[in-house]
Amino acid sequence: MLSPEEWEAVWLTLAVAARAVGFGLPVAVLTAWALTRYRFPGRTVLNALVHLPMVLPPVVTGWLLLVIFGIRGPIGSLLQDRFGIRLVFTTAGASLACAVMTFPIMVRSIRLALESIDRGLEQAACTLGAGWLDRLVTITLPLASPGILVGAIVGYATCLGEFGAVITFAANIPGQTQTLPLAIYAALQVPGGEAKAAELSMVSLTLALIGLLLSEWIGKRLNAILGR
Amino acid sequence: MNFSLSLRHRFPSIQMDIAFEVPSPGVTALFGPSGSGKSTVINAAAGLLRPDNCRIEVDGTVLADTRAGVWLPPEKRRVGLVFQDSRLFPHMSVATNLRYGMRRVAAGTVRFDEIVDLLGIGALLERRPHTLSGGERQRVAIGRALLAQPHLLLMDEPLASLDADRKAEILPFLTRLKTALRLPILYVTHDLDEVARLADSMVLISAGHVVGFGSLSEVAARADLPLAQRDDAAALLTCRVEENFSARALSRLQGGGATFLVPLLDLPVGSRCRVRIPAREVILAGKAPEAISLHNIVPGTVRRIVDDTVRRSAVVEIGLPDGGLLSRVTPDAVARLGLSPGQPVLALIKSTSIEVLGH
Numbered sequence: 001m002l003s004p005e006e007w008e009a010v011w012l013t014l015a016v017a018a019r020a021v022g023f024g025l026p027v028a029v030l031t032a033w034a035l036t037r038y039r040f041p042g043r044t045v046l047n048a049l050v051h052l053p054m055v056l057p058p059v060v061t062g063w064l065l066l067v068i069f070g071i072r073g074p075i076g077s078l079l080q081d082r083f084g085i086r087l088v089f090t091t092a093g094a095s096l097a098c099a100v101m102t103f104p105i106m107v108r109s110i111r112l113a114l115e116s117i118d119r120g121l122e123q124a125a126c127t128l129g130a131g132w133l134d135r136l137v138t139i140t141l142p143l144a145s146p147g148i149l150v151g152a153i154v155g156y157a158t159c160l161g162e163f164g165a166v167i168t169f170a171a172n173i174p175g176q177t178q179t180l181p182l183a184i185y186a187a188l189q190v191p192g193g194e195a196k197a198a199e200l201s202m203v204s205l206t207l208a209l210i211g212l213l214l215s216e217w218i219g220k221r222l223n224a225i226l227g228r
Numbered sequence: 229m230n231f232s233l234s235l236r237h238r239f240p241s242i243q244m245d246i247a248f249e250v251p252s253p254g255v256t257a258l259f260g261p262s263g264s265g266k267s268t269v270i271n272a273a274a275g276l277l278r279p280d281n282c283r284i285e286v287d288g289t290v291l292a293d294t295r296a297g298v299w300l301p302p303e304k305r306r307v308g309l310v311f312q313d314s315r316l317f318p319h320m321s322v323a324t325n326l327r328y329g330m331r332r333v334a335a336g337t338v339r340f341d342e343i344v345d346l347l348g349i350g351a352l353l354e355r356r357p358h359t360l361s362g363g364e365r366q367r368v369a370i371g372r373a374l375l376a377q378p379h380l381l382l383m384d385e386p387l388a389s390l391d392a393d394r395k396a397e398i399l400p401f402l403t404r405l406k407t408a409l410r411l412p413i414l415y416v417t418h419d420l421d422e423v424a425r426l427a428d429s430m431v432l433i434s435a436g437h438v439v440g441f442g443s444l445s446e447v448a449a450r451a452d453l454p455l456a457q458r459d460d461a462a463a464l465l466t467c468r469v470e471e472n473f474s475a476r477a478l479s480r481l482q483g484g485g486a487t488f489l490v491p492l493l494d495l496p497v498g499s500r501c502r503v504r505i506p507a508r509e510v511i512l513a514g515k516a517p518e519a520i521s522l523h524n525i526v527p528g529t530v531r532r533i534v535d536d537t538v539r540r541s542a543v544v545e546i547g548l549p550d551g552g553l554l555s556r557v558t559p560d561a562v563a564r565l566g567l568s569p570g571q572p573v574l575a576l577i578k579s580t581s582i583e584v585l586g587h
Contacts, residue, residue, distance in 0.1 A: 129332035
């Protein structure tokens with residue numbers, strides 16, 4: 001049904017999204033935790049920064065990534081010179097763009113989960129001799145796990161559809177950075193590519209549906225386990 | 229072992245200035261109307277709230293001392309806290325909840341099996357908190373706090389969210405705990421019945437200040453404290469069973485330096501119990517009446533007379549050799565008998581009016 005190149009685009013999309021969520025999620029958890037539990041200087045700025053990719057045109061986010069992580073950018077040049085890592089126009093770069101774009105969605109979902117936890121339970125753990133890290137690991141994170149998992153799945157599903165930031169920062173290179181949406185876009189640029197685009201769109205639609213249903217189901221299951 | 233606390237804290241609506249020392253072991257009731265600062269005391273002792281100024285010492289260890297710059301975080305205090313809403317961890321079984329604090333301290337004198345047995349929660353160990361009843365949940369919460377081997381146990385209205393039946397179900401467990409464990413317990417409540425059944429001493433607070441402090445019988449029998457102004461004002465005496473007269477269906481109790489006859493008890497001679505003598509059931513007389521159904525004619529001395537203008541009555545405090553009684557009478561009765569402090573008087577109490585609260 002799908003050609004080898006199309007399969008490649010599907011697998012690449014899944015891999016890029018997995019890396020984006022794999023690296024983005026721990027950072028998102030820590031950010032959400034800091035934003036809900038502590039009042040610190042620069043909290044408002046951090047909060048705004050986190051949400052920026054949600055309101056900026058994706059092209060602008062991609063361009064900002066180029067400026068920062070490009071070969072001559074402050075972080076990009078450092079990575080290139082010290083570690084020989086290049087992000088622009090690479091699969092890793094596509095993952096970075098996806099991670100940045102889905103970060104606000106993940107943080108929001110995790111924050112909601114953290115805010116819904118009864119602070120009294122953390123106080124109780126405190127009086128039972130648990131320090132802050134102990135409380136985070138044994139009480140806060142397990143209780144927030146439905147929100148964290150749902151955030152991860154919705155974030156993953158969103159990654160599968162990232163377009164603007166990815167094409168701007170990582171370009172549209174088949175086999176390297178050409179994820180599903182980019183492949184669909186490329187197919188539509190070629191005369192007679194409509195059939196291919198339709199096929200790929202169906203794959204995209206199926207993946208998105210699976211993601212949403214899965215997050216719903218997992219959220220319910222975990223909440224049942226947690227006794228809610 | 230003892231527990232002393234002094235704290236000053238300024239809230240927008242109230243200035244708190246509280247200091248007391250609690251003997252150990254034993255249950256001290258912290259009693260007062262809501263908003264009087266009971267929870268502030270508990271939270272400061274647990275380390276969850278930091279007052280402007282405080283000094284807290286348990287068992288010779290300073291937990292907090294503003295002047296010396298000492299402030300131990302809650303997790304380092306070894307102070308157990310039982311919350312009104314139990315706060316069991318929903319993602320853990322009862323057994324894991326019980327062991328949460330236990331796993332975080334060195335082994336102590338409180339044993340898992342002993343506590344499970346004492347609180348009657350052996351059948352619940354594999355259950356999840358959301359499947360428990362309110363009373364069961366609270367028993368597990370008490371066990372969890374005790375297994376963390378605390379040097380002081382704080383209980384913040386532990387029975388307030390339970391209905392009368394659940395309360396009655398838990399109270400015997402608390403009484404058992406009290407005798408089995410040797411640690412100071414500070415028990416916050418606004419239910420006088422819980423105080424009467426559990427407490428040994430009492431700290432009475434009102435609007436952020438300590439207004440009365442001492443042994444329970446002492447505080448309860450003071451006509452000049454807010455407790456005496458309540459409808460359920462009563463003297464509380466610890467008594468010893470002297471003799472059981474099965475033929476007359478009466479028991480003779482000795483307490484507060486006086487003797488009382490009550491309907492026959494199920495308690496053996498020599499055992500201790502606490503009795504409650506409501507102020508409104510105590511009649512005063514100048515001389516002993518004859519041919520009367522009443523059993524108890526107790527001689528005492530008038531210590532104080534406090535007018536209660538709201539109820540158009542007066543509360544008379546009667547001193548006994550080793551305690552006191554309260555009597556609520558009308559101002560007219562005070563005038564007719566010519567009562568004044570220092571004067572001898574007889575307190576007449578029906579044997580059926582004396583409530584025996586158990587041992």
